[in-house]
Amino acid sequence: MTHLQKHVIGIVIYPGMTALDVVGPQTVFSGLPSVQIHRTWKTIEPITTDDGMVIVPDTTFADCPPVDVLCIGGGRAQGAVVNDLELLNFLREQGNRARFVTSVCGGSEFLARAGLLEGCRAATHWATRKQLAELGIEVGTERVVVDRNRITGGGVTAGIDFGLVVAKALCGEEIAKITQLLMEYDPAPPFDTGSPEKAGPELVEKAMQYMTQAMEATV
């Protein structure tokens, strides 16, 4: 076990993000040995997530050291910042030297717009697969897609599976397995409707309407 190597992890925190997208991986990462996590944004002013929680970033882009793992999640209100030049420049600069360039859910759209997914396969939330494909990215429908040093997760809860894949890459299989145990990640979803394929077209249609309403309420 390589306990002595320090892993610097940069998690982008932005207004309108989905908290769970990055809190899943954060929980995994924070349990790893020798990890330093920076929750980074333009400023350290509090931001509000798309589910209404207020989080305070701890590191500005300007103060963020070079990261080993760059991570960004999605959000119902990500449209408001997805073309933000300061953010895209930060992602590009960090991404070009990071050991792993990663995202969860709609976070892959940010990586794509920053030019960090050229020629790569990547995952995204099922409802945004078409959108990511339109940016010229090959979309993988697996829960976690690993393409060289690009590691991307599917929608929201996929961040937990994603985090454990990254944990194995950083710290080896045993520590990743211990982390899964400590997070008691032995899922038992009450329904079998977690993917569009399993849920079927009727429920997908209802979910899309539902999501549209929620996004309108958020924006």
Add this chain to the structure above:
Amino acid sequence: MTHLQKHVIGIVIYPGMTALDVVGPQTVFSGLPSVQIHRTWKTIEPITTDDGMVIVPDTTFADCPPVDVLCIGGGRAQGAVVNDLELLNFLREQGNRARFVTSVCGGSEFLARAGLLEGCRAATHWATRKQLAELGIEVGTERVVVDRNRITGGGVTAGIDFGLVVAKALCGEEIAKITQLLMEYDPAPPFDTGSPEKAGPELVEKAMQYMTQAMEATV
């Protein structure tokens, strides 16, 4: 569908809590129709979670309206507040009139200490089952335990399964299924080590050592 009924949900936010314990359910709840979420603590000063994230509570105990769902999670540093009288009084007062009294992970210890689990079965993180039993509570090892209006989840990630069970109780099965789909909750854990039974005694032993170190580092 009973879209018009408003559900008031109170999530307790405290220093040293595990963010994911309550961010899982929060993601579920925030997607439900007609929900009002209060993230409540003694003050609205920012708190730091056990994985180092700063969250700002939005409602003091004094300002919190009567809740339909009372929810508290666990945390590596919960020992510092688990006997806090102001907190226990808040839980007792709200819990005695709430429609559902709920917890995730070590949060069940708070409910027990507030006298809200007398004669009930409840779940907790696997590593704290003995501790909860010592408080006179019958411990269930299922991922989510429903005992009349007490709904309790197991460790950390169980909050997602738990949240969906609560969602069904509040809003019916179809909305809970849609919520699961929108959260893309179709888990694919990379390892089969999510419970002590599956992980086996050797890994459990290592995990306990690991957790002890992490708790010492937190406190």
